[in-house]
Amino acid sequence: MAELAFFCGTMDCGKSTLALQTEHNHRAAGREGLTFTCHDRAGAAVVSSRLGLVRSAIEVTADLDFWQVVVAQRVGRQRVDYLICDEAQFYSAQQVDQLARLVDEMGLDVFAFGITADFRTRLFPGSQRLLELADRVQVLQVEALCWCGARATHNARTHDGVMVVEGAQVIVGDTRGASGPTPADGERQVGRIEYEVLCRRHHMRRMTRAGAHAVTGPPDVLPSDVLPIDVMPIDVRSQVGRSQVGRPQDSASPPRRPYADRHG
Numbered sequence: 001m002a003e004l005a006f007f008c009g010t011m012d013c014g015k016s017t018l019a020l021q022t023e024h025n026h027r028a029a030g031r032e033g034l035t036f037t038c039h040d041r042a043g044a045a046v047v048s049s050r051l052g053l054v055r056s057a058i059e060v061t062a063d064l065d066f067w068q069v070v071v072a073q074r075v076g077r078q079r080v081d082y083l084i085c086d087e088a089q090f091y092s093a094q095q096v097d098q099l100a101r102l103v104d105e106m107g108l109d110v111f112a113f114g115i116t117a118d119f120r121t122r123l124f125p126g127s128q129r130l131l132e133l134a135d136r137v138q139v140l141q142v143e144a145l146c147w148c149g150a151r152a153t154h155n156a157r158t159h160d161g162v163m164v165v166e167g168a169q170v171i172v173g174d175t176r177g178a179s180g181p182t183p184a185d186g187e188r189q190v191g192r193i194e195y196e197v198l199c200r201r202h203h204m205r206r207m208t209r210a211g212a213h214a215v216t217g218p219p220d221v222l223p224s225d226v227l228p229i230d231v232m233p234i235d236v237r238s239q240v241g242r243s244q245v246g247r248p249q250d251s252a253s254p255p256r257r258p259y260a261d262r263h264g
């Protein structure tokens, strides 16, 4: 049974690696498919993973019609059994509708991979439509970690090192801090755009790794009974992060003052 599957998560959680692995597995099983991407970090018409894998792909432009692409392939007597759709958050809602129609009317399997929410914590249009239409939604299990060690669930954008929560939804920036911005929305940006994954707590407080290190006074780590992250051995950081995520609020502890009170 053909299906529309959406694999989602934050940046750094291995989506493109899984997209390339999925493509490999289906091809190895004798199936034929097409791979698409949009604004990949490595440039146009290529899917790249942080682990170093790279594969050519069809760049999804605003006017690309998935239905027409597949029809053209089949008219040319090219088999198409499945589609690999990376960076699907950048697709339009209409393009996701086309993907669903290909599943239902042509029996293709469509495997879409994308980030759910942008740096403002709002759903990308492509991801929203995929969540609405997919037969199966899978949140990727490779956990990206916030600088505090907790599970990173949100994407932050920094502009010249300062976290911002307003601006164009799509600006392809750098996640490693090595190069300048690549404007994707037709507007040239001034300054350096970078992205970083954070836990919700630190996203809400606009506290990036650099910002946390710049703050003087007690480290911003909760709850108060754990050691500051910076004095812990590195191998226990992820454990602390996990225990914080799942721990219910301790009603016996004093109410927390707002962040601005303590550091403002």
Ligand SMILES: [Zn+2]
Residues within 6 Å of the ligand: 146, 147, 148, 149, 150, 198, 199, 200, 201, 202
């Ligand atoms: Zn955090």
